[in-house]
Amino acid sequence: MPDIFKVDGAKCVKCGLCVQDCAFRALRMESDGPRMAFPDKCMKCQHCLAVCPAGAVAFDGRRPEDCIPVRDAPVPGLDEAEGWLRTRRSMRRFAPQDADRATLERILSALGNSPTGCNARSLTFTCLPSRESMDRFRRDFISAIERHRDGPKLLPRWLAIPALRLRKGEEDVFFRGATGMLVVSSDDKAPGVTTPREDVTIACAHFELLANAAGIATCWCGFLRMVQQEVPELLEETLGLRRDAPFYAMLFGLPAVKYARGVKRDSYARVEFR
Template identity: 25%
Template sequence: MELITIDQEKCIQCGACVKECPSFVLSMGRTGPEIAAAQSCIACGHCVAICPQAAIDYKKTPLSKQLELADYPQLNAKESELFLRSRRSIRSYLEKAVPREELVKLVNIARFAPTASNSQSISYVIIDDRKILDASVEIVIDKLESDNTLKQRFTHYLNEYHENGVDVILRNAPSLILATADMNFPRGRENSIFSLAYLELYAPTLGLGSCWAGILEVLALDIKSPLLKLFHIPEGRKITGAVMAGYPQYKYKRLVERNPLNVDFYEEI
């Protein structure tokens, strides 16, 4: 297959593929779109996805691997608002393991999140071994106690851990999902935030809850963190995000309000 192929019988030369190409890879020729700068392609798939006639095929994003959206039921504005606002950070979980096939569904949806210049490059590690999860909690607690600045910042959490036996790090979640990237990849953190946000929004559809493991990240994001060894992160890679997941112990009944919207339009005087 050539890098780009055009079905001349289907192509109506509307130019949508050319106009929507973010990297100006395509140009409109006499008989249809042509490659203008192949080296600039970021394999986003826009050209194939937008064609109203399914007339263009691209080796990097084949038509055969794209999903038809013609019959996809779109959420209306109110449904979308309720869906997005109903996401909560879950910190109380049932003592119930999440089947691995469900965890795979979570990370599978995460890979479809937008990334800088379609760089993607995020891999995932899932930990559902209770002994490893407990060991990670102890490592993080030791770090918080050995660092005076962190100890002062998290005094209340440390008290809850020691005095009341509360797992303030992972909240007894049965699963921890880590995003990882190459050590030298500059967009790892940003791409992971988008990816794990997708995962969090998708989790309730599987009956799951999630929460960013923010305190664990204090240590996990350090490229010299002992958690890298504990979690068997391959050499040359770094942890770029951490989210706990499990079945919620409670169900939220209401949507919580946020601070009032603060927005301005700039108009030149």
């Protein structure tokens, strides 16, 4: 750990920005420049590497040359970000074609940058990228529910009836006919994880944003969580996830609906300035 923070003495101007920006005060300015004084406090957020104006800091083997220059990263302005929020919709009808695999890989790679509490970064992105993989999952999902149904506990009607309709191919209430699904889960037992549920939800929200930006429509899949609560072995059996791991799921695919307008819902949230 001591070598995780490296300073190029020839470049460092001893401005102290890395020390000031270290949230947990792991760095200290010494006469010959900044040093990692308290490695146990370091949460590997890489603010020191990001903030250094001289490009003198390398962190965990990552050098300034490996980073993205801020001026080269296009960031949506308020008009674009607000326009997206005002017009985004949950898609519940998907086109038959799969979303582009390379685009999905790019989005999932970028999604690793979603913030996590104390920078714990213990998320897993389990992606079913195609109709084929989704249909396999649907079959496994029904089988898991039916095995559970044959056990001692009765299934509630909201679950039993849609599951039967899905088995008969009549209606897919749970997954809306989506051609893809992303399950974001947190290893909440890993050291340093403080906000597993929030980490999962934030990553899902960012997936929605990135996918929509790429023309891939999404829908939050609250049903999967509801079913998991009734059938605790479900995600273990179907996707190999730990049965009590915090997770949330996003359905996705190419849109089959084009919305003509954004509706106004601003007044639904109460805004208070104090």
